[in-house]
Structure formats: structure tokens, C-alpha cells
Amino acid sequence: MEQKLHVSSEVGTLRKLMIHSPDEGIGKVIPTKAQEWLFEDIIHVETMRSKEYDLYIKLLLYFLDYEKIHQQISDADHPENKRNFYKPDKEEYFLSDKVIEPQYLLSEILDMRDVRNRLVASICAYEETSYHTQEELLEIPSKILARTLISGIMPDGSMIFPPIPNFIFTRDIGIMINDHILLNKPAKAARARESILAKYIFHNHPMFATYKDNIIEVNEPKDFFLLDNEELSKSRITLEGGDIMTIAPNHLLVGVSERTSLHAASMLVQIMHERNVVEKVTVIRIPAKRAYMHIDTTFTQVKRNLWVMFGSFSKQGMEQEQRGFIRSLVGEQNSDHLEILQYVKGEDYNTPKRFTYLEDLLDDISQNDLHSTEPTEFIYSGDNQFPYGRREQWTDSCNVLAIKEGVVIGYDRNDKTSEGFRKKGMTVIDAAELLDKFDREELHPDQVENTLILLPSAELSRARGGSHCMSMPLFRDPLIG
Numbered sequence: 049m050e051q052k053l054h055v056s057s058e059v060g061t062l063r064k065l066m067i068h069s070p071d072e073g074i075g076k077v078i079p080t081k082a083q084e085w086l087f088e089d090i091i092h093v094e095t096m097r098s099k100e101y102d103l104y105i106k107l108l109l110y111f112l113d114y115e116k117i118h119q120q121i122s123d124a125d126h127p128e129n130k131r132n133f134y135k136p137d138k139e140e141y142f143l144s145d146k147v148i149e150p151q152y153l154l155s156e157i158l159d160m161r162d163v164r165n166r167l168v169a170s171i172c173a174y175e176e177t178s179y180h181t182q183e184e185l186l187e188i189p190s191k192i193l194a195r196t197l198i199s200g201i202m203p204d205g206s207m208i209f210p211p212i213p214n215f216i217f218t219r220d221i222g223i224m225i226n227d228h229i230l231l232n233k234p235a236k237a238a239r240a241r242e243s244i245l246a247k248y249i250f251h252n253h254p255m256f257a258t259y260k261d262n263i264i265e266v267n268e269p270k271d272f273f274l275l276d277n278e279e280l281s282k283s284r285i286t287l288e289g290g291d292i293m294t295i296a297p298n299h300l301l302v303g304v305s306e307r308t309s310l311h312a313a314s315m316l317v318q319i320m321h322e323r324n325v326v327e328k329v330t331v332i333r334i335p336a337k338r339a340y341m342h343i344d345t346t347f348t349q350v351k352r353n354l355w356v357m358f359g360s361f362s363k364q365g366m367e368q369e370q371r372g373f374i375r376s377l378v379g380e381q382n383s384d385h386l387e388i389l390q391y392v393k394g395e396d397y398n399t400p401k402r403f404t405y406l407e408d409l410l411d412d413i414s415q416n417d418l419h420s421t422e423p424t425e426f427i428y429s430g431d432n433q434f435p436y437g438r439r440e441q442w443t444d445s446c447n448v449l450a451i452k453e454g455v456v457i458g459y460d461r462n463d464k465t466s467e468g469f470r471k472k473g474m475t476v477i478d479a480a481e482l483l484d485k486f487d488r489e490e491l492h493p494d495q496v497e498n499t500l501i502l503l504p505s506a507e508l509s510r511a512r513g514g515s516h517c518m519s520m521p522l523f524r525d526p527l528i529g
């Protein structure tokens with residue numbers, strides 16, 4: 049039951065991760081609520097699942113848990129089986145210890161009487177349900193109750209609390225930093241129930257028992273609420289996983305963004321150093337905008353020396369956007385500017401190292417932290433052509449998940465960015481075609497190298513999150529010895 053958990057890079061071979069399949073709750077969002085719940089539009093849940101997300105699961109199972117999927121793949125998608133293979137509350141669920149569903153872990157902790165009582169009470173208090181509803185919930189069998197606590201839907205189909213449609217973005221609820229687990233503190237109310245569930249799972253599931261003392265929660269000081277409203281908003285701590293990247297064993301990246309506050313980043317630097325989790329913490333301050341709510345929507349890593357990034361944050365892009373302006377006049381006033389500050393343990397926090405451009409930082413990571421022997425290269429969103437760079441960043445061109453070094457999953461709609469991958473010598477292939485090759489044993493996942501795998505994304509991309517956001521890596525092989 050107990051498993052080793054460790055993540056010390058973004059591209060070491062992925063062995064274990066947490067993902068959540070779109071649940072029924074997503075299908076209940078009405079148009080006027082979509083934005084409040086952080087979706088750009090309503091989605092068709094059946095398409096999102098069977099034409100898009102299920103392919104993601106199959107890919108992950110093929111790469112991480114070959115036996116689980118290979119024999120069962122034809123049965124899994126047989127219409128008669130009603131997708132039960134993908135549903136954690138069904139007998140036929142694939143139940144892998146490598147591709148892990150928080151809903152399943154939740155059902156396991158709900159079997160513990162004391163945890164069940166406390167968790168149901170917490171959720172009911174947060175959602176302001178009646179005492180009667182709380183009692184009713186306590187009588188529901190664990191597997192069904194786990195489903196209800198996530199989707200908000202009771203076994204009889206009635207809805208007792210709002211959906212948490214963003215739970216598919218498991219990245220944001222917690223992050224492994226070496227052998228530590230950092231829990232989030234979401235900026236948006238729409239994501240609050242997710243973090244209550246995550247807290248209970250990480251603190252109570254036997255899978256994380258060895259790591260209990262390594263769970264980090266960042267909170268405001270005890271007397272914080274006594275401050276006046278202005279001070280209060282300045283010192284508020286919010287922190288979401290999309291802004292945290294364990295980029296190398298000695299190095300953590302922290303974004304300051306629409307979602308992660310300056311105060312949170314400041315606390316994190318100190319905690320990381322005090323607890324000896326990493327030696328270097330680099331804070332990347334990006335504009336607080338919906339289009340790039342976390343740093344992982346603006347860049348992710350493909351290989352130790354290859355990155356995909358948003359062109360407007362590149363050296364060329366930033367210079368271009370400032371052309372015609374007097375730099376000193378624009379300077380700090382420019383809300384779109386990027387600030388990169390690096391804090392090293394034992395060195396003076398008042399004189400951090402500064403990087404002017406994102407490429408300088410990423411190059412430094414590739415060469416000095418990850419010991420690349422080749423020059424660092426960049427693929428730009430939309431191949432750096434206007435207006436494609438911005439269009440494709442919006443649909444997560446910069447948000448890829450590395451399954452191993454050089455093999456990443458991205459969305460199929462970002463054509464110009466895919467072109468950029470091809471120009472760097474990468475193979476670009478549709479998920480369905482690759483799965484078909486695996487199925488017919490024409491190709492084994494171990495043989496796949498230097499490839500961008502394209503996931504259908506018409507529905508998925510409406511929520512402003514890509515495959516990087518839809519994954520919480522729990523174990524990656526070390527990239528460097």
C-alpha cells in the first residue's frame with residue numbers, strides 16, 4: 049500500500065501520477081455560471097470524456113502501466129460496458145497504482161469511520177448544508193459518497209452542492225517537491241472544496257503515511273484576520289500548483305500570478321530553505337491575467353535542453369512589444385513586464401540574482417542545474433507568429449506534460465506550435481493513431497522518443513488548462529544522478 053513518492057524534475061520518466069476524470073458535475077454547469085466556475089463555456093461532458101479525456105487515460109496507462117491496459121483496451125471501450133473501466137466507483141474500474149484517481153483514494157479514506165465523520169462535517173459546514181443532509185451523507189457507501197463529495201450529486205440524482213469542475217486540474221491541488229508535498233491554498237472560491245478533499249486525502253491515506261511530516265501547508269500568521277482590509281488583501285496567501293515547478297533537485301520555481309500571491313511566494317522561499325527542501329527558489333512574477341493564470345500556461349519543459357514557451361515573454365517578444373516606447377518611461381509601469389528573482393539558501397535575500405528574460409533563466413537551468421551537454425533550445429507558442437502565439441497560448445500550447453524526457457502530451461489544436469516542434473526534429477502524432485499502434489503491437493511505449501502526442505481538445509480546452517495542469521506527478525525517475 050505504501051509507495052515511494054519523489055519528484056525532482058519536470059521531465060524525468062513519469063512512473064506515478066494523480067489524475068481526475070471529468071465527472072458528472074461538469075455537465076451541470078449553466079452558461080451564466082461558467083465563468084465563475086473558471087470555464088470559458090459550457091461543455092459536452094460525453095464528448096469531453098469519450099472523445100478526449102479517455103484517450104489521455106489510455107496513453108498514461110500504456111506508458112505507466114502497460115499490463116493494465118493492453119489486454120483490456122478493446123473491452124474498455126465497448127459501448128455495452130458504459131465506460132465503467134474509467135469510473136472509480138464501478139467493479140470494472142482499471143484501478144492502477146500508477147495512474148491514480150483521487151476519487152478512489154477518497155473512497156478508501158471514507159471507509160475510516162472517524163475520517164468519514166470529520167470530512168463530511170467539514171464539507172457540509174463549508175457548503176452550508178442542513179444537519180439532516182449531513183446525516184444522510186454519512187449513510188452512503190464510500191465509493192458512492194466519494195463521487196457525491198466531488199460532483200455534488202446524490203445517488204438519487206439530486207444536487208446538494210455545486211460541482212467542482214476544475215478538479216480535473218489535479219496539478220493545482222498539490223505538488224511534490226522532492227520528497228515533500230506542498231498543498232495549495234486556492235485563490236478562487238470555485239476551487240475551495242477541492243482543497244478540503246485534497247487535505248484529507250494527503251493527511252489520511254496510507255499511501256502518504258511515510259510523508260506525513262513532509263506535508264507543507266502555507267498559511268497566514270495566526271493573528272492575520274485582525275488586520276484592516278487593505279493590509280489583509282496585501283498579506284493574503286494564495287497558492288496554486290500550476291505556479292510551482294520542481295525543475296531540478298536543487299531548484300524550485302514559484303510563479304506570482306493571478307492565483308499565487310506575493311506573500312505566498314515570500315513564505316515559500318523561507319520554508320523551502322528552513323526545511324532544506326531545495327537550495328534555490330526562483331520567483332517568476334507574471335502579469336495577473338486570466339490568459340496566463342499560472343506560470344505553467346506560459347512555459348513547460350520538453351527535454352533537459354528544450355522548452356516550449358509563450359513568445360510574448362521571450363526576449364524578442366518583450367523587445368518587440370516595447371518598441372517605440374522610451375524604456376525608462378514604460379519600465380515598472382508596464383503591467384505586462386516579467387520579473388525574475390532567484391533566492392539561494394544562505395545568501396542575502398536583499399540582493400537576489402535577477403534574470404532579465406525567461407530564456408536566460410531556462411538556459412541557466414538546462415546548463416547548470418540539469419547539466420545539458422547541448423545548447424538550450426526554445427519552441428515558441430504559435431511558432432512566434434502573430435496572432436498565433438497568443439491564440440495558441442490561450443489554448444494551452446505551452447502547457448505540455450512530459451511522460452519521459454522528449455515525449456510530451458499536448459493539445460491537437462495548436463497547429464503552429466506543433467510546426468515548431470517539427471522544426472526541432474520532433475515527431476508529431478495524434479493520440480488515437482499512437483494508441484492504435486500500441487494496440488496492434490506495431491510499437492511499444494518504450495520505443496517512443498522525441499514525440500509530441502496530440503490530444504483532441506475541442507471540449508477540454510474550454511477550461512483554460514492543458515495536460516500539464518491535468519496531472520499531479522507523484523514519482524519521476526531522477527533525471528540527474
Ligand SMILES: NC(=[NH2+])NCCC[C@H](N)C(=O)O
Nearest residue numbers: 086217290342511512513517
Ligand atoms: N495549472 C494550470 N494552469 N491549471 C489551469 C486551471 C484552469 C482552471 N479552469 C482554473 O481557472 O483554475
